[in-house]
Amino acid sequence: MDFKFSEKEEQLRREIREFAGREMAGRDLITGLEEESRDEDWEFAMQMSKKLSQRGWLTMAWPKEYGGRGASFFEQHVYMDEASYWGIPGTTMGVSGIGWVGQSLMLFGSDEQRNKYIPPIAAGEPDGIWCTAYSEPNAGSDFANIQTRAVRDGDYYILNGQKIWTSCAHRARWCWLAVRTDASVSKKQHGISLIILDMKSPGITIKPIYNYAGIHIFNELFFDNVRVPVANLVGTENRGWYQLMQSLAFERHSVAPQFYGTARRILESVIKYARRTNLHGKPLACDPLVKHKLAERAIELETLKLFGYEITWKLSKGLIPIYEAARNKAYCDFVMQRLATTGSEIIGAYSQVDMRSKWAKVEGSITRLYMMFPGIAIAAGTDEIQKNIVGQFKMGLPRPY
Numbered sequence: 001m002d003f004k005f006s007e008k009e010e011q012l013r014r015e016i017r018e019f020a021g022r023e024m025a026g027r028d029l030i031t032g033l034e035e036e037s038r039d040e041d042w043e044f045a046m047q048m049s050k051k052l053s054q055r056g057w058l059t060m061a062w063p064k065e066y067g068g069r070g071a072s073f074f075e076q077h078v079y080m081d082e083a084s085y086w087g088i089p090g091t092t093m094g095v096s097g098i099g100w101v102g103q104s105l106m107l108f109g110s111d112e113q114r115n116k117y118i119p120p121i122a123a124g125e126p127d128g129i130w131c132t133a134y135s136e137p138n139a140g141s142d143f144a145n146i147q148t149r150a151v152r153d154g155d156y157y158i159l160n161g162q163k164i165w166t167s168c169a170h171r172a173r174w175c176w177l178a179v180r181t182d183a184s185v186s187k188k189q190h191g192i193s194l195i196i197l198d199m200k201s202p203g204i205t206i207k208p209i210y211n212y213a214g215i216h217i218f219n220e221l222f223f224d225n226v227r228v229p230v231a232n233l234v235g236t237e238n239r240g241w242y243q244l245m246q247s248l249a250f251e252r253h254s255v256a257p258q259f260y261g262t263a264r265r266i267l268e269s270v271i272k273y274a275r276r277t278n279l280h281g282k283p284l285a286c287d288p289l290v291k292h293k294l295a296e297r298a299i300e301l302e303t304l305k306l307f308g309y310e311i312t313w314k315l316s317k318g319l320i321p322i323y324e325a326a327r328n329k330a331y332c333d334f335v336m337q338r339l340a341t342t343g344s345e346i347i348g349a350y351s352q353v354d355m356r357s358k359w360a361k362v363e364g365s366i367t368r369l370y371m372m373f374p375g376i377a378i379a380a381g382t383d384e385i386q387k388n389i390v391g392q393f394k395m396g397l398p399r400p401y
């Protein structure tokens with residue numbers, strides 16, 4: 001075991017810091033999905049995505065044949081941590097494209113699909129922007145209950161149904177879509193397939209859903225006799241469930257290093273604030289209660305960092321993390337909530353102003369975190385679902401279904 005990064009990895013960290021210092025100067029710390037909302041943020045994210053791709057960072061650990069840099073998982077870890085710390089947008093560009101579509105296509109896609117869809121993702125191009133449509137009004141945690149139908153008609157599937165909470169659908173060129181191709185099965189996990197949907201297809205309606213902060217992340221998607229070529233089926237018809245489980249694992253692998261980077265930055269900012277803000281003639285940071293709360297948050301972040309390293313180490317050894325990604329997601333949700341609460345307690349009423357207001361403290365990051373953490377805790381599977389996975393795969397407890 002070695003708790004030190006190599007010189008190559010440290011050099012990469014320095015390069016990213018230098019890049020971020022130049023490119024991000026004077027910009028708001030916008031985190032996560034928020035960049036999909038306002039046009040100007042999205043345009044900036046697209047520009048950054050291109051620049052990241054030109055440096056070989058965007059899909060760092062992908063093989064060179066797929067537009068990656070063939071870098072190690074640890075280099076990728078350093079990149080995710082550092083890019084999140086600096087709030088570089090466009091790092092998850094295409095939202096799902098970089099996070100799980102590309103890797104899943106490498107595993108299950110046909111040669112034709114890999115050649116067509118992977119290069120634009122790695123190049124950070126608009127043609128490489130994806131959304132992911134799993135959830136439906138009656139299928140969230142109970143994902144296997146999806147009802148959107150794809151019925152075979154010659155060389156096409158005819159698609160009818162509805163998806164909901166589809167992040168980035170209003171920006172995406174393609175959709176990574178879970179559908180039911182066989183409704184006669186006795187076990188609902190069977191009869192599900194994964195298909196690639198061209199978002200320009202006739203018959204698709206996208207309706208925005210604004211969250212309570214007025215941010216447009218997700219959408220409703222309606223399908224009215226949408227025709228999808230059978231060539232867009234990924235992997236084996238009716239076996240999509242197993243591919244989707246792998247895709248979800250890819251999605252959750254990156255959660256810890258990404259959130260750790262963001263949280264590290266926020267905690268540092270809150271500590272600076274506590275040092276320079278006086279209470280009864282002394283800096284807030286001298287107050288034992290404040291000190292203890294900050295120390296607790298620092299301990300949690302250290303734990304999260306180690307959880308993240310463990311997954312990266314396993315991946316680097318060719319081992320498959322089973323429950324660890326779910327554990328990290330659940331722990332991230334916990335850490336986010338505690339950091340948002342401590343931050344609000346320390347900056348006080350300033351936590352209530354708009355995150356872009358001139359009154360905002362610590363770059364508006366506490367307000368932003370407070371607004372976003374409940375949603376992030378739901379996305380990619382709720383806390384309860386992550387704990388079900390840990391219970392089943394780590395502890396051997398009975399399945400919940």
Ligand SMILES: Cc1cc2nc3c(=O)[nH]c(=O)nc-3n(C[C@H](O)[C@H](O)[C@H](O)COP(=O)(O)OP(=O)(O)OC[C@H]3O[C@@H](n4cnc5c(N)ncnc54)[C@H](O)[C@@H]3O)c2cc1C
Nearest residue numbers: 132133134135140141142165166167375378379380382384
């Ligand atoms: C910010 C955000 C972005 C999202 N982006 C996308 C996207 O891009 N694509 C997409 O397809 N979906 C997306 N979603 C939807 C998300 O995946 C679902 O909201 C999530 O899976 C939960 O489903 P649900 O909302 O239907 O809640 P439900 O499944 O109805 O759950 C309600 C409550 O019951 C609990 N519960 C349910 N089942 C169990 C169980 N077996 N054991 C214990 N507790 C249980 C849940 O934990 C939750 O607390 C997004 C959601 C958010 C908030």
